[in-house]
Each structure stands twice: as C-alpha cells, then as structure tokens.
Amino acid sequence: MAGRIIAQILVMGSGILVRAFAQAYRQALSNASKTGAAQEAMNNTVRRASKAITEQEARQILGVPENAAWEDILKKYDVLFERNAKQGSFYIQSKVHRAKECLEAIHQSKGQGSANG
Structure with missing residues (x-):
C-alpha cells in the first residue's frame, strides 16, 4: 500500500x-x-x-614560410599531427589538419599537380 x-x-x-x-x-x-x-x-x-582558415593562418599553424615546398609542408604536417595524436590535444590536431587542407587547396588551385603525396 x-x-x-x-x-x-x-x-x-x-x-x-x-x-x-x-x-x-x-x-x-x-x-x-x-x-x-x-x-x-x-x-x-x-x-x-x-569561417574558413586563411592561408596566413594555415602557414602560422604549421610553421612554414610562404616559399615552402609542398613536401616540406607535408613533413611538418605529419610531425605535428602525429605528435598531437599521441600526447597532445585534439583541438590542436584538428587545427593542424585544417591548415593542411587549406594549403592543399591553394596548392591544387595553382595547378602544381597532385597534392596527395
């Protein structure tokens, strides 16, 4: 009850x-x-x-100068991405990825061949 x-x-x-x-x-x-x-x-x-990331922002995030070769950008990206995957922050890792995407789009739009190397 x-x-x-x-x-x-x-x-x-x-x-x-x-x-x-x-x-x-x-x-x-x-x-x-x-x-x-x-x-x-x-x-x-x-x-x-x-709001898209600008080329200048992307270069600052990856720490590459304007005259950097695409291979140097990819090396820097790989180092930063892996470092943040293991012991860093997901936020920084995503910023690094967005910076690479931005520079990759710019690289491809300049007609410098495939940027998937």
Missing part, C-alpha cells in the same frame, strides 16, 4: 516537473524571439561555422 502511494506521488511529481519545464522552455523561446536573441545566435553560429 505504501509503495503504491509513493509510486503515485513520484509519477505525479514527475508530470508536474515536465509540464513546468516545457512551459519555461516555451517562455524562453518566446522571450528570445521578441528580443531577436534567437536570430542573432543563429547568425553567429552560421558565421562561425562558415
């Missing part, structure tokens, strides 16, 4: 919490749309996601 009452109280309390959470969420969405915060947050997210 006591277990049944406790179970009913828990179910009722859970229902009340879920309804209160849903109401608070709807109110937050309403407030955000009135102030334009939701649209601004969406624009910032899209802007950040579409």
Whole structure:
C-alpha cells in the first residue's frame, strides 16, 4: 500500500516537473524571439561555422614560410599531427589538419599537380 502511494506521488511529481519545464522552455523561446536573441545566435553560429582558415593562418599553424615546398609542408604536417595524436590535444590536431587542407587547396588551385603525396 505504501509503495503504491509513493509510486503515485513520484509519477505525479514527475508530470508536474515536465509540464513546468516545457512551459519555461516555451517562455524562453518566446522571450528570445521578441528580443531577436534567437536570430542573432543563429547568425553567429552560421558565421562561425562558415569561417574558413586563411592561408596566413594555415602557414602560422604549421610553421612554414610562404616559399615552402609542398613536401616540406607535408613533413611538418605529419610531425605535428602525429605528435598531437599521441600526447597532445585534439583541438590542436584538428587545427593542424585544417591548415593542411587549406594549403592543399591553394596548392591544387595553382595547378602544381597532385597534392596527395
């Protein structure tokens, strides 16, 4: 009998919490749309996601000069990527990878042959 009452109280309390959470969420969405915060947050997210790395940034990340040969860039990339794979940070490893992708696209667009070496 006591277990049944406790179970009913828990179910009722859970229902009340879920309804209160849903109401608070709807109110937050309403407030955000009135102030334009939701649209601004969406624009910032899209802007950040579409921000491409520049050639200068890529060269700084890999530590290669502008006149570096593609083979030197790949060697530097391999060293940095492996070092961060073993004992570094995933964030730095991903930055190194994005820098290589950027320089690879530039290298290929210059028509200097295949950059997959």
